[in-house]
Amino acid sequence: xxxxxxxxxxxxxxxxxxxxxxxxxxxxxxxxxxxxxxxxxxxxxxxxxxxxxxxxxxxxxxxxxxxxxxxxxxxxxxxxxxxxxxxxxxxxxxxxxxxxxxxxxxxxxxxxxxxxxxxxxxxxxxxx
Numbered sequence: 718x719x720x721x722x723x724x725x726x727x728x729x730x731x732x733x734x735x736x737x738x739x740x741x742x743x744x745x746x747x748x749x750x751x752x753x754x755x756x757x758x759x760x761x762x763x764x765x766x767x768x769x770x771x772x773x774x775x776x777x778x779x780x781x782x783x784x785x786x787x788x789x790x791x792x793x794x795x796x797x798x799x800x801x802x803x804x805x806x807x808x809x810x811x812x813x814x815x816x817x818x819x820x821x822x823x824x825x826x827x828x829x830x831x832x833x834x835x836x837x838x839x840x841x842x843x844x845x
Contacts, residue, residue, distance in 0.1 A: 725802050727811060729826055730783050732793035733838065736815045736822075740779065741808050742799075748772035784834045794838045796823075798830035 728740045749772040759768055780797075787795035802811070815822040 723804055725804055725806065727800050727802065727808065728780070728783070728797065728833070729800055729811070729815075729830070730787070730795060730797045731815075731819075731823065732787075732790075732795045734793065735819060736812065737795075738783070739808050739811055739815075742776060742779075745772045745776050749776060780833065787834050787836060791836050794836045795834065796827075796832075796837055797834040798826045798832055800826055800830040 725741060725743045726746055728738070728742055729736070730738045749770055752768075752770045752772060756768060756770075759766070783797055787797060800811075811822075
């Protein structure tokens with residue numbers, strides 16, 4: 718019997734204009750962790766064969782792309798966080814919550830999430 722997942726992990730990226738992307742990384746992260754767990758047996762069986770963790774490489778490429786976009790567009794004040802939710806909350810649920818209450822969700826992500834990148838605006842623009 719397969720073990721039931723109790724939580725989901727998402728990468729959320731938003732800027733001054735709203736939520737830009739919300740990516741469910743649960744399956745990729747599980748695949749990356751399983752590769753590391755079972756890699757030792759493959760090394761013992763085939764010491765000459767080099768194995769790479771494709772799931773981790775894909776996650777790294779995705780995060781690199783998001784952070785490069787954020788760094789190239791500093792005027793938009795991007796923030797990227799990883800958030801953990803119960804298994805019954807989907808990306809569509811989070812998107813709907815974000816659209817209904819953007820500031821509340823941003824505050825919740827900042828409080829409960831893990832910061833990956835932040836160009837958060839700390840001062841209000843001057844009105845002349």
